[in-house]
Amino acid sequence: MTPMINKAAIEDRCREIREVYLADARPWVVGYSGGKDSTCVLQLVWTALSSLPPDQRTKPVYVISSDTLVETPVIVRYIDVTLARIEKTARDQGLPFRSQKVTPTVEKSFWVNLIGKGYPAPSRRFRWCTERLKIEPADAFIKSKVAEFGEVVMVLGVRSSESATRAQVMSLHRLAGSVLSRHSSLLNAFVYGPIEAFSTDDVWSYLLQNASPWGNDNRDLVAMYRNAQGECPVVVDKTTPSCGNSRFGCWVCTVVERDRSMENMIDSGEDWLEPLLEFRDMLSETQDPQKKKIYREFRRRGGHVSFIGDSDQPVPGPYKMDFCKLLLERLLDTQVRVQKNAPPGEDSLLIHDAELHEIRRIWRSERGDWADSVPSIVRKALGRDLNWVVEDSVSLGAEDARLLDEVCSARQVPTELVVRLLDIEKAAHGLKRRHAVHTRIEDVFRQEWRDLDAIVAERMAAKGSSRADAEAAIVGQVELDIESGEVS
Structure with a gap:
């Protein structure tokens, strides 16, 4: 068993951190997830740089945390409080740390993809969420700093014993005679792993023997792990390990069969989280192979039909529109229940207004929702209206949809086909140049x-x-x- 790290080893780590920091003018970006490894790295970097003279602490250190917008509320509060403490303490002590939370853009958010576009709940085979919710927001921040400074150094809490794949990638990209590695996918970005050789015992030993310099109590972190049994790392590329069976992170995660993290939190007294677990389990149920045809279209999003191997079973497509409406109703009901019972200070907002607006736009423009269902669903669930955009006079409504369905049924023409053609015409209404209309019509007719x-x-x-x-x-x-x- 690897012996727990001692004071001399910690000082060696801090000495190396200072040397790497002073070696060039490249700013640092520290990935902070709120978990043990990223906390250990940030605390080591903080301690190391604190001993430098003020005139040498000029290079900025950005502390970024990825918020997928579907994180477990308890974790959201913990990270928000921590980032605020980091920002204030660094300012008071004249240290170069700046905290930043990164989030996915509205069109890439979980609910816009799941409820708006009908993407199925993520699975091991189709884990569409990681890139959109974690990798892209972090990469966008890093690229912005590369554009500003030319190059950056990513400081990560990766450990060889925790992620053999990640350690191997870092080794393959290691710069000769340096502790830095080239980032596996981002140009002009480099990776530094100060605790790469640490064991799990080393990490916990350091955290429990050294107080948090920004005012957190690391024993709270121990308690959070005991309740949630794990963490999701800050993901900056596809080699970073997934959350696995034991983690805290996205409360909607269906990559695992059971959300033991949420179950443990509820068993530990967080009863107000029960509606989240119920909703998550409902999403997980849609992955049952025997039930997929109940919830999902047989056509793919592009309008074609694919089959599983040589069988006559179609590859399931997106969630059906009626089920997407049910999902939105259930989600808003879940939000109301959580907000009613959440302790003071907890972030219990599950879906943002901007996401509701985008879901409405997608339903109206891509999925033939002439009834304009989103405003009525929101009004029924929340008892209020948003500042909905009112469309012009060419918009069609629920009565139009009913009449069209009658006419199409009588003539044995697919209603959805005619809806798509009318939507193309509506989108081109008033345009002087209509050269793309025929192409779009041809694309629709090529679909199944x-x-x-x-x-x-x-x-x-x-x-x-x-x-x-x-x-x-x-x-x-x-x-x-x-x-x-x-x-x-």
């Missing part, structure tokens, strides 16, 4: 508009025809062989 039974029947017929052709070819070849005398 038949029902699933017709598509499967055609597929089975094609497979039967192919089999018959193959058998006929074999028989024909045998007959030729007989005629030629090759077969007696």
Whole structure:
């Protein structure tokens, strides 16, 4: 077993940190998740730089934390309080630390993708959330600093014993004669891992023997781990390990079968989180292979139909529109229940107004929601209206949709096809140049508009025809062989 780190080893770490900091003018970006490893790194860097003379502490150190906007509220509060303390204490002590929370853009947010576009709940095979919610916001911040300073150094709490893949990547990109590595995907960004050789015992030993310099109590971190059993790291590339079975992070995470973190928090007295667990478990249920056809379209988002291997089972597409409406209703109801019982000071807002506006736009412009469902769903759940954008006179409503459905049904024409064509015309209304309209119409007609039974029947017929052709070819070849005398 690796011996726990001692005072001399800590001083060696601090000495190296100071040397790396003073070696050039590149600013530092410290990834802070609120967990043990990132806290250990930040505390070491803080301690090391505090011993430098003020005239040498000129290079900025940005402390960034990724907020996916679906983090567990308890963790959100902890990180918000910590970032505020870091900012204030650094200012009071004349240290170069600046805290910054990074978040996904509205169009990339979890709810806009899940409820607006119908993306299915994330799974191990389709974990679409990590890049949109974590990697891209962190990368955007790093790129902004690269644009400002030319180069940056990322300081991360990666440890060899915790992430062998990440350690291997750092080793492959290691600069000769340096403790820095090139970032695996970002140009002009370098990575420094001060605790790369630390064990888990080393991390906890350091945190419990050295007080937090910005005023936190590290015993609270121990208690949070005991309740949540783990952490989600700050993710800056695809080699960073996923949260796994034991973590705290996004309360909607369905990559794991059970959210033991949330269960443990509730068992520890955080009863007000129960509605979140119920909603998360409902999302997880939609991943049951036997139930996917209940919740999801058989067409993909691009309008085509794909099949699983050589079978007649279509690859499930996005959530059905009716189910997306149900999800929004349930989410807002969950928010109301959580806000009613949340302790004072807890951030219990689950979905932001900007996301509701974007979901409404997507439903109206891409999913044929002529009934304009979002405002009525919000009004019913929250008892208030947002500052909704009122569309012009060419907009169509619920009564128009009902009449169109009747006409299309009578003529056996897919209503959704006509809706899409009318939406194209509506979007081009009033434009002087309409050269792109025909292209968009052609794209719509290239999509699959038949029902699933017709598509499967055609597929089975094609497979039967192919089999018959193959058998006929074999028989024909045998007959030729007989005629030629090759077969007696």
